[in-house]
Amino acid sequence: MELTIKNLSKTYPNGVKALDNVSLTIPQGMFGLLGPNGAGKSSLMRTIAMLQAPDSGSIHLDAIDALEDKMALRRVLGYLPQEFGVYPRVSAEDLLDHMAVVKGIVNRGERRETVKALLEQTNLYDVRKRSISTFSGGMKQRFGIAQALIGNPLLIIVDEPTAGLDPGERNRFYNLLSEIGENIIVILSTHIVDDVRELCRNMAIINEGRVLFAGQPQAAMHELKGRVWERTIEKAELAEYQQEYAVISTKLLAGQPLLHVVGDDLGTAGFQAVEPSLEDVFFSTIQGKAAQSVLVHA
Template structure:
């Protein structure tokens, strides 16, 4: 099964165009939707999850029309939103059991078996009687995945799931996502580049509601081979370098500033070639998108 999104657009009443003619084909497995905050990721996820209407376009999940057959889609959908609240004075087992009833699992014996299996799968069985208010951030996220897996969904959406998790909980969550993503569509929406590079076989970069790039992370990194260069400079030199070169990223390192630039050829002998990673791909695409309006204005003024 695959998810097909065609010409999807959404503008909010305040005039913000959250989605601009989005086209994506999302196959079975882990798919990474990467973009900065405010890029339109959550708007796209909410639309796929049948929580908001689109202005135009279509979304098909196999034979299901997501925009028209909302009730049927909800039967095969699991969703972990960015803001996932829990009842703090209820334990995990009881709340998951209650959610299972809402999902349509009315046979008590069958429901208990499903709840126990999901708590085992998410490594929460030993703390199933503990109130959710006492759970860590990572434990709450794993509980969120447990509820998303109720009903054995064909598509699971997780929106910014690792933001704020410590490294150990992040690794546990990654392992869990890999496990559940083997035989269904799992969409991972995030602004954390390493989440996508670690987990996803296919990806898209989105910014200001527009899809900038799609493909296999390894392939898109290879496409940049020989075009990313780095150099250590003084902090006071950064602005000069930004004016002179296509600086895609900069960060402090050992009291100096490490810059990465995009160039078809080595600028000069002082620059060192870098083996591109997904962060370089991401920053190259975002930088190009941000520069496009300015270039268009210059061309318009010259015409």
């Protein structure tokens, strides 16, 4: 099973080109869509989810031509948007039951079993009678996954799912996504590099509506092997180093900038070679390996 996207473009009425000739082949399993805020990730997810039409291009899920037969795709699609609105005074069980009806599960017994199984799968069965307004952020996200799983979808889209979650909730969400992604296509759209590194066998990096990289995270890091260097400098030296070297990230450690740069044989300049991380891949790809920096306060 594959999702094939070809030459997808979308320009909004205000002139913003959200998608610029996007082509991707997404196989079964967890697929990470990585990019900074405003890169076009949500626009791509909304287009795949049939919530907006592209100006041009095509989307196929195996034999389903999504743009020609939107309902066929919607029947096998689960979607957890970045902002998942819920009815705050409704219990998790009642709301999931209502959503199952909307998804076409009209038999009461079948619906009861479906709701029970989804609440158990997302570890929400014990709180099924509670109002969703009392749920933590992680519990709300797990409920969002439960509703996305109604109808046994072949494709699930999750948009920025771990933003704002504490480490424990984030780990529980990771485990749930990994379990789900074993047998279907799960697209994880995020700006958090660790989400992709820990979960996804395949990934793409998108910025300004264009796909800059598509492949496996390990392969991407291997391409940078031997070319990433780091050095701690004084703050007053930062501008000089940014001008002279291909700085891809700058992290403050104990008040001093720790630079990561891309280059060859920089040991004589006081740099130490380091193993490339997916964060290095992300920054260097977004910047085109140019001498720019992103300041991250540690």
